[in-house]
Amino acid sequence: MTGIEVDGVSVTVxxxxxxxxxxxxxxxxxxxxxxxxxxxPAGSCRTCLxxxxxxxxxxxxxxxxxxxxxxxxxxxxxQLRRDAVRLIASALPRRALTxxxxxxxxxxxxxLGLGPEAAQGAEGRGGDDSHPYVHLDRDLxxxxxxxxxxxxxxxxxxxxxxVGRGAGTVVxxxxxxxxxxxxxxxxxxxVDTCPTxxxxxxxxxxxxxxxHAPAATRTTCGYCGVGCALDVVTADGEVTAVLPARDGPVNxxxxxxxxxxxxxxxxxxxxxxxxxxxxxxxxxPVGWDEALRHVARGLxxxxxxxxxxxxxxxxxxxxxxxxxxxxxxxxxxxxGTNNVDNCSRLCHSPSAAGLTASFGLAxxxxxxxxxxxxxxxxxxxxxxxxAHPVVGARLLRRVxxxxxLVVADPRAVGLALHADVHLRPRPGTNVALFHGLAHVLxxxxxxxxxxxxxxxxxxxxxxxxxxxxxxxLVEDITGVPAEDLVAAARLYGRARQPAIVYGLGVTEHLHxxxxxxxxxxxxxxxxxxxxxxxxxVNPLRGQNNVQGASDMGALPDLLPGYGKVADPAVRSRxxxxxxxxxxxxxxxxxxxxxxxxxxxxxxxLWVIGEDVCATDPDSNRVAAALDACPLVVCNELFLSxxxxxxxxxxPVASWLEKDGTFVNFDRRFQRVRPAxxxxxxxxxxxxxxxxxxxxxxxxxxxxxxxxALAECGRIAPVFAGLSHDRLDREGAVPWPCPDPDxxxxxxxxxxxxxxxxGRAHLAAPPYLPPGEHPHDDYPLLLVTGRxxxxxxxxxxxxxxxxxxxxxxxxxxxxxxDAARYGVRDGAQLTVESxxxxxxxIARVSEQTAPGQVFSSFHFPASGVNRLTSSHADTxxxxxxxxxxxxxxxxxxxxx
Ligand SMILES: Nc1nc2c(c(=O)[nH]1)N[C@H]1C(S)=C(S)[C@@H](COP(=O)(O)OP(=O)(O)OC[C@H]3O[C@@H](n4cnc5c(=O)[nH]c(N)nc54)[C@H](O)[C@@H]3O)O[C@H]1N2
Ligand SMILES: Nc1nc2c(c(=O)[nH]1)N[C@H]1C(S)=C(S)[C@@H](COP(=O)(O)OP(=O)(O)OC[C@H]3O[C@@H](n4cnc5c(=O)[nH]c(N)nc54)[C@H](O)[C@@H]3O)O[C@H]1N2
Ligand code: SF4
Ligand code: SF4
Ligand code: FES
Ligand SMILES: [Mo]
Numbered sequence: 001m002t003g004i005e006v007d008g009v010s011v012t013v014x015x016x017x018x019x020x021x022x023x024x025x026x027x028x029x030x031x032x033x034x035x036x037x038x039x040x041p042a043g044s045c046r047t048c049l050x051x052x053x054x055x056x057x058x059x060x061x062x063x064x065x066x067x068x069x070x071x072x073x074x075x076x077x078x079q080l081r082r083d084a085v086r087l088i089a090s091a092l093p094r095r096a097l098t099x100x101x102x103x104x105x106x107x108x109x110x111x112l113g114l115g116p117e118a119a120q121g122a123e124g125r126g127g128d129d130s131h132p133y134v135h136l137d138r139d140l141x142x143x144x145x146x147x148x149x150x151x152x153x154x155x156x157x158x159x160x161x162x163v164g165r166g167a168g169t170v171v172x173x174x175x176x177x178x179x180x181x182x183x184x185x186x187x188x189x190x191v192d193t194c195p196t197x198x199x200x201x202x203x204x205x206x207x208x209x210x211x212h213a214p215a216a217t218r219t220t221c222g223y224c225g226v227g228c229a230l231d232v233v234t235a236d237g238e239v240t241a242v243l244p245a246r247d248g249p250v251n252x253x254x255x256x257x258x259x260x261x262x263x264x265x266x267x268x269x270x271x272x273x274x275x276x277x278x279x280x281x282x283x284x285p286v287g288w289d290e291a292l293r294h295v296a297r298g299l300x301x302x303x304x305x306x307x308x309x310x311x312x313x314x315x316x317x318x319x320x321x322x323x324x325x326x327x328x329x330x331x332x333x334x335x336g337t338n339n340v341d342n343c344s345r346l347c348h349s350p351s352a353a354g355l356t357a358s359f360g361l362a363x364x365x366x367x368x369x370x371x372x373x374x375x376x377x378x379x380x381x382x383x384x385x386x387a388h389p390v391v392g393a394r395l396l397r398r399v400x401x402x403x404x405l406v407v408a409d410p411r412a413v414g415l416a417l418h419a420d421v422h423l424r425p426r427p428g429t430n431v432a433l434f435h436g437l438a439h440v441l442x443x444x445x446x447x448x449x450x451x452x453x454x455x456x457x458x459x460x461x462x463x464x465x466x467x468x469x470x471x472x473l474v475e476d477i478t479g480v481p482a483e484d485l486v487a488a489a490r491l492y493g494r495a496r497q498p499a500i501v502y503g504l505g506v507t508e509h510l511h512x513x514x515x516x517x518x519x520x521x522x523x524x525x526x527x528x529x530x531x532x533x534x535x536x537v538n539p540l541r542g543q544n545n546v547q548g549a550s551d552m553g554a555l556p557d558l559l560p561g562y563g564k565v566a567d568p569a570v571r572s573r574x575x576x577x578x579x580x581x582x583x584x585x586x587x588x589x590x591x592x593x594x595x596x597x598x599x600x601x602x603x604x605l606w607v608i609g610e611d612v613c614a615t616d617p618d619s620n621r622v623a624a625a626l627d628a629c630p631l632v633v634c635n636e637l638f639l640s641x642x643x644x645x646x647x648x649x650x651p652v653a654s655w656l657e658k659d660g661t662f663v664n665f666d667r668r669f670q671r672v673r674p675a676x677x678x679x680x681x682x683x684x685x686x687x688x689x690x691x692x693x694x695x696x697x698x699x700x701x702x703x704x705x706x707x708a709l710a711e712c713g714r715i716a717p718v719f720a721g722l723s724h725d726r727l728d729r730e731g732a733v734p735w736p737c738p739d740p741d742x743x744x745x746x747x748x749x750x751x752x753x754x755x756x757x758g759r760a761h762l763a764a765p766p767y768l769p770p771g772e773h774p775h776d777d778y779p780l781l782l783v784t785g786r787x788x789x790x791x792x793x794x795x796x797x798x799x800x801x802x803x804x805x806x807x808x809x810x811x812x813x814x815x816x817d818a819a820r821y822g823v824r825d826g827a828q829l830t831v832e833s834x835x836x837x838x839x840x841i842a843r844v845s846e847q848t849a850p851g852q853v854f855s856s857f858h859f860p861a862s863g864v865n866r867l868t869s870s871h872a873d874t875x876x877x878x879x880x881x882x883x884x885x886x887x888x889x890x891x892x893x894x895x
Contacts, residue, residue: 004068013064020048020059028072031085031108034144035060036193037246038154038253042145047084047108049077056080082112089114091121091167093139096196102207102214104195105142125170130180132801133201133261134191136171140198143169147190147199154254156385156396159183160190171198185788186257186805187389192244201261205241208233210253213243217675220662221259222318222655223791225541226390227664228255229731232656232675239263239656239676249732250368250664256389257802258791263656264800266676270638272651273680283639283649288681288691294648296695298631299335302604308583312339312593312602315554316609316635316685317543320660320672322705323685324545324552325560325712327608330689331587333578334698338556338565338587339602342549343610345590349876350507351539352550354516358524358537358761360754362562363547365529365536366499367734367746368394368666374535376404376495378488380519381430381505381882385414386788388540388665395501404495406488408433409505410783411854412847421488424849425478427783428509428770428883434518435767436474437489439466441525446493448527455753456524458762465764477767498528499535504542504785508882510771513875517763524760530749541665543792544655548663551719551735552712556587561716574715589877590616591870594625604631608685609652611793613641614860617868617879618835635685638795641860652685653678654796660686660705661727666746668732669722770883771871774851778833778885780817782867783854785882790858798859809862811840811888812854818844821888828892831855833884836866839891853886 001012004019006026013022018041023030034045043061050059051071059070071077085108089097097106097116109118125138148160148171159182161174171190173182190199197207208214216231229248233240242260246253265271275291276283302310315327324342331340344352352362359365371377372394384392392414399405399418407419408430416422425433441447442463452459471482492498500523506515520529520537528534541547553560559582563570571582588596590612596602598621605626616622619641626632626645634646643649657678661669678684683691686705693700702708706724713720721737721744737744752758774781789806790797797803811829813821823829827842831853839862840855848854857864871880 002064002066004064004066004070006070007072017064018060019050019052019057019062019064019068019070022064023050023059023070023072029111030059030072031081031112032060033085033088033105033108033142033195034146036146036150039146039149039193040153042149045084045088045144047081047088049080049084051077082114085109085112086114086118088142089118092119092142092196093121093123094119096140101197102209102212103197104209104211107212128179129202130178131184131186132804133186133188133257134179134184135200135202136179137198137200138170140196141170142196142198143171144195146193146195147171150189150193153397154393155185155187155189156393156400157183157185157187185389186261188244188255188257188260192253201241204235205233208241208243210243210246216243217673218245218671219656219673219675220544220670221255222544222662222672223258223262224388225544225546225665226250226388227544227662227668227670228259228390229670230255230259234675237676239266249668251390254390254393257789257805258797262791262797262800262802265637265796266654266656268799270799271679271682272636272638272649273682274651275681276649278647291648291650292691292695295633295692298633298647299604299696302631303335306601306603308336309339309587310601310603311335311337312588312604313606314590314593314608314610314612315340315342315549317343317546317549318609318655319549319685320545320658320662320705321548321552321712322660322708323689324549324554325708326686326689326700326702328553328560329578329700330693332582333580333700334693334696336583338583338585339593340554340587341556341590341593342546342554343543344546344550344555345877346616346879347504347542347546348507348539349878350512350516350873351541353876354513354520355537355539358517358520358763359529359749361748362550363667364538364665365748366538368538370535370747371499371501371538372398374398374403374495374497374499376406376491376498378406378408378492378498378500378522379415380408380500380502382501382503382540383409383413383786384501384503384540387503387542387786389788391540404491406491410849410852420491421484423480423484423488425480427781427852429478429767430506430509430515431511431518431765432469432474432477432767433480434515434522435466435469436471436478436485437492438462438518438521438525439469439474440471440486440489441493441522442466444490444493446489447525448533451527451531452525455530455759456762457757457759458764461764462521462762465766492522493526497532497534498526500537501540502538503540505882507873507878508880510871510873510880510883511765511768512873512878514763514765514768518765521762524762529760530753538666545662547665547667548661551663556589559715560712561718563716577711577714591872591877594622597625597629600628602629605629606633607642607646608635611640611642611795611860613645614793615857615865617865617881618870619865620836621870635688640793640795650688651680651682652688653682658684658686661709661724663735667734669727669735670732671724671727771880772869772883772885774885778887780886780888781852782831782833782884782886783852783882784857784864784868785854787856787858790856792858793860794858808841809856809859809864810843812843812845812848813888814846814848814850814852815844816850817853818842823888823890824894826894827890830889830891831867831886832889833867833869833886835869836863838863838867840864853888
């Protein structure tokens with residue numbers, strides 16, 4: 001820390017801080033029109049002048065030297081700053097300063113006593129309103145370059161540039177054409193930093209930025225697992241704008257197109273506002289009492305016919321911790337079954353199983369703040385630039401500042417463009433790839449002998465297996481050139497503090513758990529986990545609260561906090577709190593629920609916030625399961641594909657409308673707060689579970705979400721130190737957190753691993769091939785995954801401006817394959833697998849390798865999950881979404 005004096009007041013600021021931050025720390029407000037604390041300083045506008053040790057300097061570009069004496073409020077300084085601001089404002093038309101304009105410039109003018117007459121410029125440079133979320137008004141541009149720096153330095157997209165000369169300089173998309181056709185991914189960064197209102201969000205939030213935000217509700221984004229802190233500004237019960245919180249622990253003043261802009265679904269006319277009940281084959285509106293009576297009667301009938309295990313629930317990773325806690329408690333306490341699961345089954349159940357076996361706990365090993373410090377990043381089977389944009393941007397920033405990057409992904413995903421080495425394994429061959437890397441680490445002595453001796457187990461078995469995975473043999477299996485493999489292993493092996501980050505390209509495979517374990521081996525061999533010699537192994541968990549849904553015990557074999565339901569000691573702890581016996585037999589996993597329904601054994605299924613008919617694999621068979629099940633209840637915002645197959649649909653509140661907590665991908669609990677009321681008669685899932693319990697004649701306690709989290713902490717010691725009050729005070733707290741007076745553990749395993757013997761366990765699974773292979777009938781290999789503008793089933797992102805950004809599910813195919821099958825860019829395709837058909841639009845691109853095609857699954861109508869198979873990870877039943885053999889046929893050529 002550095003101590004300096006500002007107008008006679010002593011302040012301390014971090015080493016390397018600017019005079020501007022020191023001045024602000026002293027509570028003095030200065031105009032600073034080309035500066036933003038999130039960006040590197042430009043020092044070009046001269047509005048922030050101060051005197052430091054006798055010399056007039058621009059505060060934003062001057063470092064706070066220890067002991068410096070800074071003067072801000074002398075008359076001459078005030079006059080200089082006022083002149084600088086006046087000069088800038090004079091070039092703008094009057095509306096730059098009129099009314100209660102919320103821009104930073106208007107604010108600065110007001111505080112310097114400059115009225116709207118200071119703006120004397122002309123109108124007429126035009127603008128660009130081609131984009132749904134980002135509008136440009138050239139007349140208001142002062143060419144400060146903040147937007148350009150925001151897009152380059154914080155977002156890493158480099159979509160903007162300054163064009164023209166002198167007074168005619170303005171911002172423009174680098175591609176030259178309209179904004180909507182530029183590289184912009186609508187993160188909103190330029191909107192938030194623009195000091196004049198030249199770049200704004202259209203609509204009621206026009207001109208609002210986090211610099212001078214009106215009163216807002218602080219909450220946590222309900223889309224992805226990054227967990228951005230957002231400030232929601234509202235008027236008359238509707239959202240005006242969603243601003244990125246500058247003090248957000250993960251996002252640090254940034255966000256992405258979904259959290260920032262995709263809230264149009266809230267007021268969609270398609271929102272469900274009252275319960276629906278199937279009568280004579282049709283879903284009809286009914287009151288809550290009638291709906292609840294039917295639910296209770298149906299549940300009792302199912303139990304009467306098949307016992308408690310004839311009932312199952314799929315809980316929601318979109319919902320809060322408290323809701324998930326209540327759902328699993330309802331199933332175990334009121335129904336008497338462990339048949340409860342969540343969509344972690346479909347994405348990171350192999351992470352939970354694999355990381356628990358390797359290290360002892362189910363979450364990632366390190367905090368993202370630490371991961372960001374790594375000098376070598378190994379990003380495997382993850383596309384954070386699109387799927388975790390704020391994390392992707394932070395990783396990219398780190399790489400642009402010099403960290404080494406190895407990307408392992410069959411596709412040329414965003415980060416791969418900046419990689420030192422890009423490994424492109426054939427989908428489904430990860431285990432061989434990771435063993436190949438481990439082979440090189442071992443044979444080249446790039447391992448931590450002491451760590452292996454003192455803190456790990458399983459080396460002899462692994463070393464023996466690795467003899468079978470020399471680089472040239474691995475090249476045969478994976479298609480990755482041996483020299484690339486060696487180069488990647490050396491980068492990871494020789495780094496001082498490497499980190500591994502990974503995604504669904506590792507888990508959603510026939511041998512996903514083996515993939516996680518063989519990836520974890522690399523960190524163990526290097527001693528880069530549980531030590532200061534690296535930052536471990538970190539899954540980019542997907543849904544806003546998929547970590548939390550599992551933490552809360554919405555799993556068929558585990559109670560809150562991951563105690564095994566089969567373990568009597570674990571059960572008795574829950575029984576002491578709940579006052580009833582907990583069923584000891586593990587329940588059904590999601591795919592087993594569908595199989596049981598088709599077989600007639602499952603007689604009631606409650607689906608809470610998962611569109612299983614659109615997003616679970618082999619969806620024709622999922623629909624058949626729902627149709628065979630006598631009672632299907634669905635809690636939804638919209639009439640999803642699943643809701644269409646339900647007997648009773650219950651309308652619920654979404655994340656902007658409710659109270660609770662989420663756990664993000666690096667295990668941080670954060671608060672969720674209602675910013676607007678839910679529409680019509682919609683209720684929170686929390687209230688719905690209570691109401692169903694009451695209709696069943698039971699009281700499940702936990703009257704408020706805060707009570708539910710507190711009760712969970714009594715069952716699960718790892719959450720005992722958490723509470724809503726604490727989170728309200730501290731913002732974000734990671735688990736494990738057993739003690740209310742001590743911080744949570746961001747970095748795990750510093751002393752010992754949480755395995756029974758306290759050691760990290762190396763695994764030696766042999767490489768086994770994926771479930772499907774391309775062959776003559778189905779010659780292409782389909783990988784499915786995400787695109788930046790839409791979210792999973794698309795139920796929320798398709799209802800609003802994002803639809804204009806990405807209007808359909810595309811099938812990417814390599815130009816060679818396009819030529820072979822006579823497909824032109826934009827052609828309408830029929831894609832077929834052994835399991836079903838889908839309709840997609842062709843996009844010819846070199847992002848995919850020859851022989852491989854890629855599509856998203858964001859438009860249920862395109863039917864992508866009719867293609868995917870029922871193959872699933874042999875350990876956890878996670879579907880093999882990443883490998884399906886398909887063929888394509890042109891349905892309608894281009895125009
Ligand atoms: N915009 C957006 N963001 C999202 C979501 C969304 O739908 N849209 N969904 C959220 C959810 S639920 C999740 S789980 C996360 C998922 O986030 P990610 O895990 O990043 O998502 P995916 O795009 O499914 O898959 C990641 C990558 O795996 C690669 N891959 C496929 N097979 C293999 C293989 O065999 N080996 C290797 N090494 N790589 C392979 C694919 O090419 C793909 O680029 O995203 C979350 N964020
Ligand atoms: N082909 C293919 N399929 C995949 C994947 C893939 O990579 N490829 N990825 C899989 C993965 S990782 C995942 S996580 C799943 C995600 O699949 P889903 O969980 O089905 O997808 P979502 O669209 O996130 O949300 C499901 C539903 O929840 C509703 N909803 C939103 N908020 C709430 C709430 O608070 N309460 C309730 N009750 N409902 C709410 C939404 O309207 C939506 O219809 O998809 C899987 N499917
Ligand atoms: S919205 Fe984001 S990606 Fe688009 S131009 Fe602005 S900073 Fe760049
Ligand atoms: S990165 Fe994820 S958490 Fe952050 S705003 Fe985007 S969707 Fe929300
Ligand atoms: S803010 Fe310091 S020169 Fe522009
Ligand atoms: Mo997911």
